[in-house]
Amino acid sequence: MNPSYLYHAFGVRHHECTKTEFKGNQNIHYIQTRKDKLRCPECNSRHVIRSGCIFRDIRCVPVGHRETILRIKVQRLECKECGCVRQEKLHFVTGKRCYTNKFARYVVDLSRIGTIKDVAQFLNLSWDTVKDIQKRYLQRHYSNPDLSTLEYIGIDEFAVRKGHVYKTIVVNLQNGQVVYVGNGKGADALDKFWKKVCKAKARIKAVATDLSAAFISSVMENAPDAALVFDHFHVVKLMNDTLDKLRRLAYNQEADLMKRKVLKGTRWLLLCNGEDIYDSYHKNRLENALEMNAPLMKGYYLKEALREIWMQVDKEQAEKVLCDWGRQAKDSKVPLLIKFANTLMAHRSGILAWYDYHISTAKLEGINNKIKTMKRQAYGYRDEKFFELKILAMHEKKYAFTG
Ligand SMILES: [Zn+2]
Incomplete structure (x- = not known):
C-alpha cells in the first residue's frame, strides 16, 4: 500500500504496509515502522537495535463502509546512545488506546449529528468508548473557560x-x-x-x-x-407563591360548599397576568372568587401592582412605587402579605439595582x-463530570453533541 495513502487516510507516517486481509466486514492492514525511521523513544537517537516485538490491533476510520484495523508490529528497541530498552512510540495513537487519533476525531464529528447510542451502533463500539472520546474532546476544549473578560x-x-x-x-x-x-x-x-x-x-x-x-x-x-x-421574575414568582398560599387558605377556611367550588380551580386565573384575561367568562369567574374573600382580593391587586416597580422611568420613581407598594401591603393587615412586603423591603436595593444594570x-x-x-x-448522565462538560459546551451550537 502506498505510504501517502496510509498517511492521508489514517494519519500514519513512517510506516509501511506489508499485507492486507479482508475478513468478514473487516479490512486488516499489517503495518510496521520503516527501518530507517526507527528512533529511540527517549533520546530520539537512530542508533537502536531491534529486540523483539508485539502486535497491537488499532481501530481506524472505516474504508468502503467496512471496519478497518491496523495490525501494528510494535518493535522493542534497545538504544545504543542512552541505553534504554523500550517499545517504539506510535505518534498516531495516544497511550494504550485501541483507536487512532484520527478515529477519535471521526467519532467526535459523528457525535454532532447522532446520539452516543447511534454512533456506537454505527461504528460497532461500546457506548462508553464513544462517551469517553467525547469527554476527552470536551475536556480539552471546554473545561477551563476564559474568565478574564467576565463582567x-x-x-x-x-x-x-x-x-x-x-x-x-x-x-x-x-x-x-x-x-x-x-x-x-x-x-x-x-x-x-x-x-x-x-x-x-x-x-x-x-x-x-x-x-x-x-x-x-x-x-x-x-x-x-x-x-x-x-x-425580576424570581420576585414575581415569590409574590405568586404568596398569592397561591392565600388562595389555599381561603379555600380551606370556606365552609360554604358553593363558594368553595368557585374558589377551586382559580389558581391559573389568579396567577396569570391580569391584562391577558380577555374573555368575560374567565373575568367573571375571577371576580366572583375575589369578591368572596377580602385577603385574596387584596393579594391579587397587590400582585398586579407589583409589576409597576419595573416599569418606571427611573430608579427614583421606582423607589417611590416600591415603598408605596410596601405600605399598602402592610395596611392590608394580611399576615402573608406583610411577610412578603418585609422580604421585599429587605431586598430593596437589589431590586432597584435593576435600573442601573438591566x-x-x-x-x-x-x-x-x-x-x-x-x-x-x-x-x-451517570458520569457527572461528563454532564458538567456538556453544560459548559452547550453554547457552541456546532459542538452541541446530541445524546
Ligand atoms: Zn536513546
Whole structure:
C-alpha cells in the first residue's frame, strides 16, 4: 500500500504496509515502522537495535463502509546512545488506546449529528468508548473557560434529580455561555468559581441572582464591588407563591360548599397576568372568587401592582412605587402579605439595582430547559463530570453533541 495513502487516510507516517486481509466486514492492514525511521523513544537517537516485538490491533476510520484495523508490529528497541530498552512510540495513537487519533476525531464529528447510542451502533463500539472520546474532546476544549473578560453574570441553581441533588451554574450574561458548574446550591457551590475569577483577574460589575441568602452572601463576600441585581421574575414568582398560599387558605377556611367550588380551580386565573384575561367568562369567574374573600382580593391587586416597580422611568420613581407598594401591603393587615412586603423591603436595593444594570436570570431559565432535554436524551448522565462538560459546551451550537 502506498505510504501517502496510509498517511492521508489514517494519519500514519513512517510506516509501511506489508499485507492486507479482508475478513468478514473487516479490512486488516499489517503495518510496521520503516527501518530507517526507527528512533529511540527517549533520546530520539537512530542508533537502536531491534529486540523483539508485539502486535497491537488499532481501530481506524472505516474504508468502503467496512471496519478497518491496523495490525501494528510494535518493535522493542534497545538504544545504543542512552541505553534504554523500550517499545517504539506510535505518534498516531495516544497511550494504550485501541483507536487512532484520527478515529477519535471521526467519532467526535459523528457525535454532532447522532446520539452516543447511534454512533456506537454505527461504528460497532461500546457506548462508553464513544462517551469517553467525547469527554476527552470536551475536556480539552471546554473545561477551563476564559474568565478574564467576565463582567455581567447570572447565578442560579437547578435540580439534577427530582428534589435532592442540585447544581449551581454561572452564566456570562453577555454571550449566554455557562462559565461554571458547581455542586450543591449553597455558598460552597460557588467557592471554586470565585477562586477562578480571582486567578483570571476578572472585574465583575454586576450579578443577577434570585433572593437566595446563600448566593447573596457569597457575592457580597467575594465580589464586594459588584452590584447585586435581584431577578425580576424570581420576585414575581415569590409574590405568586404568596398569592397561591392565600388562595389555599381561603379555600380551606370556606365552609360554604358553593363558594368553595368557585374558589377551586382559580389558581391559573389568579396567577396569570391580569391584562391577558380577555374573555368575560374567565373575568367573571375571577371576580366572583375575589369578591368572596377580602385577603385574596387584596393579594391579587397587590400582585398586579407589583409589576409597576419595573416599569418606571427611573430608579427614583421606582423607589417611590416600591415603598408605596410596601405600605399598602402592610395596611392590608394580611399576615402573608406583610411577610412578603418585609422580604421585599429587605431586598430593596437589589431590586432597584435593576435600573442601573438591566440584567436578569432569564437566560438561565432557557439554559435550565436545555439541560433538562439533555438529561432525558442520555440516561440521566451517570458520569457527572461528563454532564458538567456538556453544560459548559452547550453554547457552541456546532459542538452541541446530541445524546
Ligand atoms: Zn536513546
